[in-house]
Amino acid sequence: MSAVIDTHDQDHHHGPAKGYITRWLFTTNHKDIGSMYLIFSFAMFLLGGTMAMVIRAELFQPGLQIVEPEFFNQMTTMHGLIMVFGAVMPAFVGLANWMLPLMIGAPDMALPRMNNWSFWLLPCAFLILVSTLFMEGGAPNFGWTFYAPLSTTYGPPSTTFFIFAVHIMGVSSIMGAINVIATILNMRAPGMTLMKMPLFVWTWLITAFLLIAVMPVLAGVVTMMLMDINFGTSFFDAAGGGDPVLFQHVFWFFGHPEVYIMILPAFGAVSHIIPAFSRKPLFGYASMVYAVGAIALLSFVVWAHHMFTVGMPIAGQLFFMYATMLIAVPTGVKVFNWVATMFRGSLSFETPMLFAVAFVILFTIGGFSGLMLAIAPADFQYHDTYFVVAHFHYVLVPGAIFGIFASAYFWLPKWTGHMYDETLGKTHFWLSFIGMNLAFFPMHFLGLAGMPRRIPDYALQFADFNMVSSVGAFMFGATQILFLWIVVKCVRGGKKAEANPWDGAEGLEWTIPSPAPYHTFSTPPVVK
Amino acid sequence: MHVHAKRASVFMGACLASNQALGDWTLNMAPGVTGSSNEIFDLHMTILWICVVIGIAVFAVMFWSIFAHRKSKGYKPAHFHENTVVEVLWTIIPFVILVVMAIPATATLVDMYDSSESDIDIKVTGYQWKWKYDYLNEEFGYFSNMKTSQDEIYNRIQKNEHYLLDVDNPMVIPVGKKVRFLLTANDVIHSWWVPAFGVKKDAIPGFINETWTRVDEPGIYRGQCTELCGRNHAYMPVVVKAVPEEEYNEWVAEQQASAERERELTEKDWSLEELMERGEQAYQTACAACHQADGSGMPPAFPALKGSQMVLEDVQAHLDVVVNGVPGSAMQAFGDQLSEVDLAAVITYERNAWGNDTGEVVTPKQVFDYKNEE
Numbered sequence: 001m002s003a004v005i006d007t008h009d010q011d012h013h014h015g016p017a018k019g020y021i022t023r024w025l026f027t028t029n030h031k032d033i034g035s036m037y038l039i040f041s042f043a044m045f046l047l048g049g050t051m052a053m054v055i056r057a058e059l060f061q062p063g064l065q066i067v068e069p070e071f072f073n074q075m076t077t078m079h080g081l082i083m084v085f086g087a088v089m090p091a092f093v094g095l096a097n098w099m100l101p102l103m104i105g106a107p108d109m110a111l112p113r114m115n116n117w118s119f120w121l122l123p124c125a126f127l128i129l130v131s132t133l134f135m136e137g138g139a140p141n142f143g144w145t146f147y148a149p150l151s152t153t154y155g156p157p158s159t160t161f162f163i164f165a166v167h168i169m170g171v172s173s174i175m176g177a178i179n180v181i182a183t184i185l186n187m188r189a190p191g192m193t194l195m196k197m198p199l200f201v202w203t204w205l206i207t208a209f210l211l212i213a214v215m216p217v218l219a220g221v222v223t224m225m226l227m228d229i230n231f232g233t234s235f236f237d238a239a240g241g242g243d244p245v246l247f248q249h250v251f252w253f254f255g256h257p258e259v260y261i262m263i264l265p266a267f268g269a270v271s272h273i274i275p276a277f278s279r280k281p282l283f284g285y286a287s288m289v290y291a292v293g294a295i296a297l298l299s300f301v302v303w304a305h306h307m308f309t310v311g312m313p314i315a316g317q318l319f320f321m322y323a324t325m326l327i328a329v330p331t332g333v334k335v336f337n338w339v340a341t342m343f344r345g346s347l348s349f350e351t352p353m354l355f356a357v358a359f360v361i362l363f364t365i366g367g368f369s370g371l372m373l374a375i376a377p378a379d380f381q382y383h384d385t386y387f388v389v390a391h392f393h394y395v396l397v398p399g400a401i402f403g404i405f406a407s408a409y410f411w412l413p414k415w416t417g418h419m420y421d422e423t424l425g426k427t428h429f430w431l432s433f434i435g436m437n438l439a440f441f442p443m444h445f446l447g448l449a450g451m452p453r454r455i456p457d458y459a460l461q462f463a464d465f466n467m468v469s470s471v472g473a474f475m476f477g478a479t480q481i482l483f484l485w486i487v488v489k490c491v492r493g494g495k496k497a498e499a500n501p502w503d504g505a506e507g508l509e510w511t512i513p514s515p516a517p518y519h520t521f522s523t524p525p526v527v528k
Numbered sequence: 529m530h531v532h533a534k535r536a537s538v539f540m541g542a543c544l545a546s547n548q549a550l551g552d553w554t555l556n557m558a559p560g561v562t563g564s565s566n567e568i569f570d571l572h573m574t575i576l577w578i579c580v581v582i583g584i585a586v587f588a589v590m591f592w593s594i595f596a597h598r599k600s601k602g603y604k605p606a607h608f609h610e611n612t613v614v615e616v617l618w619t620i621i622p623f624v625i626l627v628v629m630a631i632p633a634t635a636t637l638v639d640m641y642d643s644s645e646s647d648i649d650i651k652v653t654g655y656q657w658k659w660k661y662d663y664l665n666e667e668f669g670y671f672s673n674m675k676t677s678q679d680e681i682y683n684r685i686q687k688n689e690h691y692l693l694d695v696d697n698p699m700v701i702p703v704g705k706k707v708r709f710l711l712t713a714n715d716v717i718h719s720w721w722v723p724a725f726g727v728k729k730d731a732i733p734g735f736i737n738e739t740w741t742r743v744d745e746p747g748i749y750r751g752q753c754t755e756l757c758g759r760n761h762a763y764m765p766v767v768v769k770a771v772p773e774e775e776y777n778e779w780v781a782e783q784q785a786s787a788e789r790e791r792e793l794t795e796k797d798w799s800l801e802e803l804m805e806r807g808e809q810a811y812q813t814a815c816a817a818c819h820q821a822d823g824s825g826m827p828p829a830f831p832a833l834k835g836s837q838m839v840l841e842d843v844q845a846h847l848d849v850v851v852n853g854v855p856g857s858a859m860q861a862f863g864d865q866l867s868e869v870d871l872a873a874v875i876t877y878e879r880n881a882w883g884n885d886t887g888e889v890v891t892p893k894q895v896f897d898y899k900n901e902e
Binding site for chain 2: 062063064065068069070073136137141142143147149150153154237238239243244245278279280281282283284285286287309310311314317318321322325326328329332333335336339340341342343344345346347348357360361364365368371372375376377378380381383384385445448449450452453454455456457458459460461464465
């Protein structure tokens with residue numbers, strides 16, 4: 001981060017505070033907070049990734065070799081929670097902090113002190129969550145979806161700490177979302193109407209509304225668990241008149257919009273990167289905005305497609321099947337628009353573009369398997385098998401995470417003032433691409449052949465593809481150390497980056513020097 | 529580090545020494561042996577091909593751009609950025625494809641939901657970590673436990689062909705009859721799945737779900753629990769044996785007779801040796817997964833029984849724990865899961881095995897009386 005400190009002060013404001021504690025703990029600067037979010041999220045990505053390595057090592061062969069089933073279940077649970085709440089969501093909030101003010105010509109986020117607080121809550125929440133690994137009875141072991149009564153009556157003692165951690169993460173997310181909405185609605189430069197906003201701003205605006213709508217629902221469901229565990233209520237206990245399926249309805253009412261929270265900002269970022277490296281404007285800007293809006297609205301009425309086997313009445317099955325299939329329409333529009341943007345452009349393939357193109361292809365594959373899962377009768381065969389694991393890893397790894405990598409490479413020159421090492425960047429891409437496909441594509445086959453998810457040990461007919469998948473996962477995991485090295489190298493030095501290092505990139509963020517000065521747009525630019 | 533190094537070397541050893549007949553490279557779903565599973569298979573193939581065709585079309589355009597419209601080839605970019613006709617078309621066409629897809633899916637779903645007019649009703653109850661099958665009209669029921677040994681799981685001996693997919697007492701159903709399953713659970717949510725039937729339904733404590741099947745071909749069909757249900761989720765397979773009707777009727781008569789014999793056994797006088805022998809077997813199926821075959825347990829979650837104060841001294845407390853379980857812990861109430869004879873045998877076994885030599889015998893009658901006192 002030294003590059004940010006080195007920045008000489010263009011607009012004649014004071015620079016960052018002196019001293020480590022005052023600079024980082026008390027900062028209200030959107031760039032500092034953005035950097036902290038990104039560093040935190042990468043640390044969590046490595047931690048959650050390490051847990052995935054334990055999972056894949058145990059699944060390398062049938063039988064129990066490395067860990068006991070209790071610990072395996074803790075690993076799958078913590079891997080999911082850390083990746084969703086610790087890696088993907090904070091990474092997007094970090095990107096939002098850095099880029100939203102620069103993209104709309106604002107001097108900072110609208111609520112800078114709350115911004116500081118919403119970041120610093122996160123390390124506290126994850127300290128609590130990770131500490132459960134060392135408690136008696138172990139960490140949560142009931143899957144990241146924590147279905148009752150496995151997580152209530154039958155949960156480990158650490159469940160209450162898990163609930164507290166989720167509450168704190170929720171508070172952090174809600175405050176982050178309020179900040180994003182306040183910034184976008186109030187602080188746009190003169191002339192930037194809503195329909196002139198860059199797509200990353202649009203997708204984050206919609207994401208922030210989703211967050212505000214569903215994080216309280218998550219808080220509600222964990223509070224009901226808390227009451228069931230500690231205060232003798234029976235929300236989810238049939239013996240006391242409750243209903244375990246109620247848990248799933250409430251959880252997935254949060255959970256389905258949540259998956260769009262993890263992908264919409266990536267949609268936005270990719271909608272900047274593809275036009276930049278195609279040297280051609282984004283095709284169908286307005287329909288891209290409407291498609292994101294439609295996806296967000298539909299995300300509230302499809303939750304029970306995660307629950308086709310719980311025994312809903314047939315009318316419910318049909319409603320949720322049709323509504324879910326409908327999501328394919330706006331999602332398809334987005335993919336078609338990206339392809340149409342590339343069509344007859346003048347394409348070059350720097351690292352951000354490689355990740356963005358892989359994003360479109362692999363996310364589409366994840367979308368196809370999603371469409372298959374939406375067909376309720378077929379879902380009876382796919383549900384809770386590795387086919388589902390393959391599906392959501394295809395939308396989250398090359399979807400959300402490749403989206404984040406693409407964004408990081410795209411904006412690193414703006415953040416650090418240096419170009420990253422292109423050869424290393426491309427190596428990172430190709431190793432990630434091959435490793436990721438090797439790890440997750442065979443999971444489709446395993447699921448179709450009948451391997452259930454969340455098992456530490458499996459029948460012999462699944463052995464071959466599990467071994468392939470583990471090899472791919474180790475490759476993907478090891479490759480991420482390279483990314484750390486690339487970023488460190490880029491922060492420390494490298495070829496000087498111009499204000500706009502990409503000849504096709506457009507937007508206010510490219511009008512300011514690289515690295516971005518500590519304070520920018522103290523006088524708002526005028527957008528025509 | 530030392531422990532890790534040791535584990536790593538064991539792991540590498542296991543990889544190199546592996547001479548097991550490993551699996552096959554199955555790529556796709558198998559069609560199955562029931563009407564429903566075949567309909568599902570057809571739906572699956574249809575939607576898969578639709579996706580493949582759309583995927584090829586979209587990616588073809590994309591790859592054409594990637595190869596032809598390159599800056600390095602000096603290709604000059606076009607400047608178009610919207611076209612209403614195209615946008616409307618690629619909204620409407622996918623919608624029509626989805627409607628076409630939804631029609632057969634709806635028909636299949638309606639068919640699968642019709643569990644009326646069944647010939648046989650079987651109640652399926654999920655327990656941590658086994659299934660119980662109650663034949664409601666024939667008035668008998670039994671537990672179905674995984675048969676795979678701990679030695680196979682921990683790679684101490686060669687794995688069986690049906691590793692993790694073999695049970696002591698499979699469900700038996702006749703071919704050509706409509707069998708209705710009523711599913712529920714005793715503790716947490718489980719899910720009962722037989723891929724070849726196209727049947728997967730959650731077993732939810734306190735609620736009863738319905739589904740059905742009609743199997744055309746005799747055979748042994750294997751599946752697994754598919755809802756995470758705790759430690760041994762991987763170890764509760766489903767095995768269903770479909771047999772011709774005459775064979776099924778014989779089997780039912782036999783089950784009813786053996787249920788009667790079981791009741792008589794409670795009355796019999798048991799010697800320590802007889803109880804120990806029966807107890808060892810019952811212990812292996814019901815207790816060993818947590819408390820370990822040698823009674824050493826896995827503290828703190830699963831206490832050791834070997835040398836345990838309670839096991840050595842307090843008979844009443846021992847009965848209470850085994851019959852009623854320990855609420856809020858993984859220790860289940862075995863009172864309804866095991867017969868009086870097996871309960872007595874297990875308790876006697878625990879009090880006399882692994883050097884616990886108390887010499888005490890707990891008889892089936894004692895267990896029976898204890899249960900009725902409550």
